[in-house]
Amino acid sequence: MLSARALPPPFLLPSWTARQLAAVFTQQRRTVYRTPSHGRSKSNHKNKNKGVEGLFGPRKEEYKVPRAAAPKSLFEELFPEERVEVKSEDKPTPKKRKQLDKLPTFQWQEDTLSQSPGGLREQQQRELKREQAQWGMSVEPLHLSPATLERIRQLEEQERREASVLVLGSASKTLEESDFFRLSPKGQHIEGWTSGIIKIIPGRDPQTLTPLGHYFILFTSYAAARAYFDQIIRLHTLARTHPVSKAAIVPPPPGYLKPGEDVESLVRGFSLVPAYSRLSLRQLNKPYQPAILKLLSNGGPTIIARQKSGAEDMVLFSLEGGPALTELDVLKLLEDDGRRRNLLWRLAKEGKVVKLKDKNENNELGSDGTRPLRLLNVMSRYVVSFADRYEARRFVREWHRRPCPLQKEYKLGDEPPPIVSAKIMW
Known part of the structure; x- marks a missing residue:
């Protein structure tokens, strides 16, 4: 038997026996590795994780693995500050989807009225008046x-009479107003500012209105006309000495170019006359001759045609190599083309199509009571007036140099259809 000193103190010995400790460890091991069964009740399933009293107090609950976070989109990764947290209240539910407003029923009668030209026009006018009234604008036109x-x-006529005039001759017949305004000397104080040109009157035949290749350029003062004259001379000289297609042999002398100017861009923008041709530009001195005064007073053949037709935007329409058509035939041709493209051309209210009299066309009877033979190469010309300039330009893009179908079908041996020439009158 051991002595009393060899035994441990009493507080170091457990209060339980070895058998009791073995039973406790065995029960604890079974509780930890037990798996829930489908046949047990919910109460047993809840109570199975409460733990068992062990040596160091009650056992803690099982460790729960946290769920993996939802993967982020590429937008959320690149712009995390722009991410919007969607609340559970804002998420659509089946009940909320049912409460969404349905689309209104289709109004067949209103849609049918809006498809007609008159109904569509009235609907657009109502919307325009409503928008103008909302912004406090005047509803009635000026x-x-x-x-x-x-x-x-009268003021415009007086301004034309007092203008200084430059005459450009031997030029192209297809120039536009932009070809002249583009070459004006630029302002030194305001960027993109040009001044001086009042109007450009293209020379036209009084009867056929065909362009003749010369132009009258009207300026506000003699100084403005002289500055434009010097500019044209300088640009034509650059175009001759520095062609775009070839490298310049001799560079321009110092001081010939203004600050910020480029030789290539200047030469490309000069289109009044070819670089290889002779420039015919002169300034008229006052007082003007009676023919020039008459031209300045009435504004040229284009303004006279506008006053007769009552429209501002006109197109010179002609057929090359075709028979002479009446005004009604041309109007019917335009209406058929509008039906083909499913959009009628918006013509002027008055003077839609006016036929011009040709010099070679003579319908008077001769001395023997017979009509003279009509030349086959006579070109019939008409003036077609449109509602605005945008519609006139669309018509020119659609019809210029296009075959005109005067009959539905062309058979072998028939004459080819005539070619249309459509040009804006300005």
């Missing part, structure tokens, strides 16, 4: 009295 229009016409 109507000038005849006295005011006459006063404006």
Whole structure:
């Protein structure tokens, strides 16, 4: 038997026997590795994880593995500050989807009215008036009295009479107003500012209105006309000495170019006359001759045609190599083309199509009571007036140099269809 000193103190010995400790460890091991069964009740399933009293107090609950976070989109990875947290209240539920407003029923009668030209026009006018009333704008269009229009016409005529005139001859017949305004000397104080040109009157035949290749350029003062004259001379010289297709042999002398100018861009923008041709540009001195005064007073053949037709935007329409058509035939041709493209051309209210009299066309009877033979190469010309300039330009893009189908089918041996020439009158 051991002595009392060899035994441990009493507080170091457990209060349980070895058998009791073995039973406790065995029960604890079974509780930890036990798996829930489908046949047990919910109460047993809840109570199975409460733990068992062990040596160091009650056992803690099982460790739960946290769920993996949802993968982020590429937008959320690149822009995390722009991410919007969607609340559970904002998420659509089946009940909320049912409460969404349905689309209104289709109004067949209103849609049918809006498809017609008159109904669509009325609907657009109502929407325009509603928008103008919302912004406090004047709903009624501006109507000038005849006295005011006459006063404006007199002021324009007086301005043309007092203008300084440059005459450009031997030029192309297809120039536009932009070809002249583009070459104006630029302002030194305001970027993109040009001044001086009042109007450009292209020379036309009084009867056929065909361009003749010369232009009258009207300026506000003699100094503006002289500055434009020097600019044209300088650009034509650059175009001759520095062609775009070839490298320049001799560079321009110092001081010939203004600050910020490029030789290539200047030469490309000069299109009044070819670089290899002779420039015909002269300035008229006052007082002008009676023919020039008459031209300045009435504004040229284009303005006279506008006054006769009552429209501002006109197109010179001609057929090359075709029979002579009446005004009604041309109008029917345009209406058929509008039906083909499913969009009628918007013509002017008055003077839609006016036929011009040709010099070679003589319908008077001769001395023997017979009509003279009509030349086969006579070109029939017409003036077609449109509602605005945009519609006139669309018509030119659609019809210029296009075969005109005068009959539905062409058979072998028939004459080819005539070619249309459509040009803006300005």
